[in-house]
Amino acid sequence: MKNLNRVHLNGLRALEAAGRLGSLQRAADELGVSPGAVSQQIIKTERQLGTTVLERTPRGFEPTQSGRLLLARLFAGFRELDTAVEAAAGQTETTLTISVAPLFASKWLVPRLSRFRKLHPDIRVRLEATTELADPDRSDIDLALRIGTGNWPRVRVEFLLPQEVFPVCAPELAAQLSTPADLARLPIVRDTNSNLSWDQWLRPFGLSETMLAAGDTFTDAGLCLEAAIAGQGVMLAWQTLALDAIRSGLLVAPFRERIRSEFGYFLITSATRREAKKVSQFREWLKSEIAASEEGMETAIK
């Protein structure tokens, strides 16, 4: 791209516009400057190129023989840039990019997204499912949905709902559970990566994790959920993970009690960027969806 160093890009654009439109005035209108500015740019650029591109006629100018080829190429190049910018800028208006943990995406967000699409058909959602928290100031994401304590620096953090944990299991196993103490008789499926502990839930009942049986362990809560559905044991789950499985009857929550973990769900947006309309629209939808979800939770657990 070194050849572009010998000319000024704005001069090339002035040249192209003038050559295409055939008049300084029209070129100036397109570029949003005065005709004099265009004239200066053209003269300078022709000097930089070492050739005359526009032959001056009494009533204006028209391209020289050798200039035609250059102008055609300039046109092609600038058109390419123009559509690139148009697409990029258009995308920022119509595409909502959300960073979200894969499990939350698949178990809760994605099944509900079709309703958002119906509500805002002009917004295209792009999910970026990653385990690390993306910085909305330093990436192209418009917002992130994350579980955590809410202490993230340099971003705008908005609390959505607390994470509440409770045991779930397949219906067949649930029949054997009438009190929390019965949990000791059943295998437990555990997520080794989780930082939730059974103690939190058991303590109010005067129980502790040491009384629980061993069971399969997995490195991913999603796998745990599959195992629980398959009847391999009881799992300590939380709302967004288990709700849909409970509703469809694949799982049951044998006990009403839900305990708040130290974590919560948060909506993360840029602290510096002005909030786009698409973001506030999504937030609104998200909150209503969460409310509906919580309501559904109450009735699902009975």
Added chain:
Amino acid sequence: MKNLNRVHLNGLRALEAAGRLGSLQRAADELGVSPGAVSQQIIKTERQLGTTVLERTPRGFEPTQSGRLLLARLFAGFRELDTAVEAAAGQTETTLTISVAPLFASKWLVPRLSRFRKLHPDIRVRLEATTELADPDRSDIDLALRIGTGNWPRVRVEFLLPQEVFPVCAPELAAQLSTPADLARLPIVRDTNSNLSWDQWLRPFGLSETMLAAGDTFTDAGLCLEAAIAGQGVMLAWQTLALDAIRSGLLVAPFRERIRSEFGYFLITSATRREAKKVSQFREWLKSEIAASEEGMETAIK
């Protein structure tokens, strides 16, 4: 092209270079500025686009998902511009554009050009054969060769050789001519557009145009020449027009006497532009060619 108004072209270029090269330092090298300048351009452009194109990583940055498409398009666009500039600038160095009258081109210049090509194989000659004098400051021509009095404003004018007129005719007719007075017995072919007059040539012999016979007239000296070669009459010709025909025996000049017309051959170049090497090379070749031509004239006439 209106979309390009919302961003700065140089910013797009900085973005493209940084995205392609993966580092501010390398981008800065390509653009010929400091890394800080590139950083500023990128930040500003991303703000203008409303999206993050380059995701900052601990060791630099790399394109975001949505940025890749933009970068690819920017690359295509700038590459187009780059090759356009390269071709245009390269052409100015290697292509010599000459404006010349069609008749002079076909009867004198073109038959000799192959020797120039042999002498300077790297220069491509482009002849623009037009009847109007092109302005070397306002068109893409590097030089013009014109017949005239030498009074052209705002250009650099260099005298090459005087136009000298003399009668020519087919060999069969020449046999009937031993003195200028014999011309009265033969038909004369005339160019109605010419401003040369037989009187100029006849006066030294005490003769005048009134004594000449009528004959065919044409609107173009080239057609006259063809008529003379075909034996339709005697023509008042000049060196560059008739030399090659005389040498090849198609025509003869029955009299040694040549009379200078009021016109001459001139080399016209820009008065303001610095002279390119290719131009001086052409001038040098042209002068040697003219000298050889004049010498050939002497021997051809005998």
Added chain:
DNA sequence: TTCTTCATATAGTTTTTCTATATCGCGGGG
């Protein structure tokens, strides 16, 4: 730790670009 390597923030300067005028050349209309 400390060093190095990046990117970014900041301040001030330099350069460019722009606007607003005046000028010039040409052609059409009175």
Added chain:
DNA sequence: CCCCGCGATATAGAAAAACTATATGAAGAA
């Protein structure tokens, strides 16, 4: 014929942008 208007260009001053040279900060390497 002269004058007017149109369109391009020159010029001067003002405005804006870009650049350099720093400092800062964050993260990996020694």
